[in-house]
Amino acid sequence: MIPVVPLPPAEEPHISAALTAGDVKVTSSFRGAAIVLYGGVFDPQRRPSDVVVVVRGPERPVRLVRKTRVAGVWLNSRPVVFEGAPGFYMAASTRPLSDIADFGTLRRLGLGVDHLKIEAPEEARVETRFGVKDVVVSRLGGDYLDWRRAVIRLKERARLYDTDPHGVRFVDPGLFRAEVRLPTEAPIGRYETEVWLFQDGEPVSMRTRTLTVEKVGIERWIFNFAHRAGWLYGFAAVAIALATGWVASSLFRRG
């Protein structure tokens, strides 16, 4: 049965999109994946349109250390836990984001790596400063932005964060195309894809699509075994090792 979705009035611009693959299967030959997203802009008045595609992977807190030199040796600082950093993040658009909408709009919608709500709540402290109550200050002090930027920089280097200001291309009037490139290290889980239509710096229409990355077959079985029955898994690993050693030794003795 086809679900009945109320269509917006024909004169109002709206966007629609589809992923060429809704789930990515991680097998032993997995070396990353590229998923193509196609979409259409429906606007009878053909006003200039911008499209922004954002893909967010499952969130996982990250722990960050800073190396400092003490007596010639590089030492790690105490780890700082940052929350709100998605395990994967991609922002592709028809133009640089800052040209499409203003700072406030991007911040409100959380579009672009600079507008991710990455925070270190464990470092935050509420204080009264200059007579003002409930001021949130961070123990990281003035370096806070350096830390936050480092999270993004390190993720970008691992190819887990990507900003492509020309990643969305119109292949035909009203028909656009974008590509989601997942590296091997992409986390397992549900990915939320948001497809935004901007006109005159304002968000006009939005669609969400879900992408799942999952381990299948033997990879999934081993991963679950290791995480659900860790002790038994350990014994099994040792048994395999002992058996292999013993078999090799007897084979070579005869040979």
Added chain:
Amino acid sequence: MDIYLPIAEVSVNAPLLVALGAVVGFISGLFGIGGGFLMGPVLVFMGVPPAVAVASQANHVVASSASSVVSYSRQKAVDYRMGAVMAAGGALGAYVGVELFRWLRLMGQADLVVALSYLIFLGVVGGLMLTESLGTIIRRRRGEPPKRQANRRPMWLYALPWRMRFPRSRLYVSVIPPALLGVGVGVLSAIMGVGGGFVLVPAMVYLLRMRARVVVGTSLLQIIITTAITTVLQAGRNQTVDIVLSGLLLFGGVVGAQLGARVSGKFRADELRAVLALIVLLVGVQMGLTLFVPPADPFAFAPGPK
């Protein structure tokens, strides 16, 4: 031919891993050591997360040591009683080591401690072994008689309580020194992912003064037990054992170990020791240097409990 490792969550070249296992196994069989100290740094260089590398290679050490210990056992070159005493200490050490490693990861100091352990232990053992073996080689070249070893055991070995007879090692000593040795090696096994043969063998020869022909076999037995316990603890506590990774490594490893053991008879013992000392020293210095090289980025992600 790349293969995706389900626990490490990275994709690596499978034939390269088998070859790495074979090379390290060959060295292990040639010198009578586990070879974990070589494997760890190479795996990390290949992109395997350090915690997974340490835990999975411990399992590789189990396999390559098991394949050698069977041969030594046939030659009656394993002192099971001594091995059991040391392994009892080793079990305690492995437990302490795994918990310590967990805490260090939480504090973000695991890299530092691993690098320091490599620098100190490999540096000292490699340095001592190199001077000793070079001295022997030079004396032999000059035609001088080998230096006579002082055959007296340190007196404190006899002053300690709980003495036990070890017929195969021809010893009647307190169980405290071998048990303590086991504890130390157990901790190293968990932190560095090594069997600890490079510490154990010299200690058994120079400290306990065991009979030379049972030293390697007994050390391998103790290494099997300690690394097996480490593997189970790492799997149960930290979920860091990648069975696909260790499977590929040990497949090459057991073959390499057997070949190494065969070839080892063709070389002089002191020359073998000199080469091993050089390898040990190089790896130790290489790992230690990472502490002094300015990092490309002052920030880094700290692995750890998620």
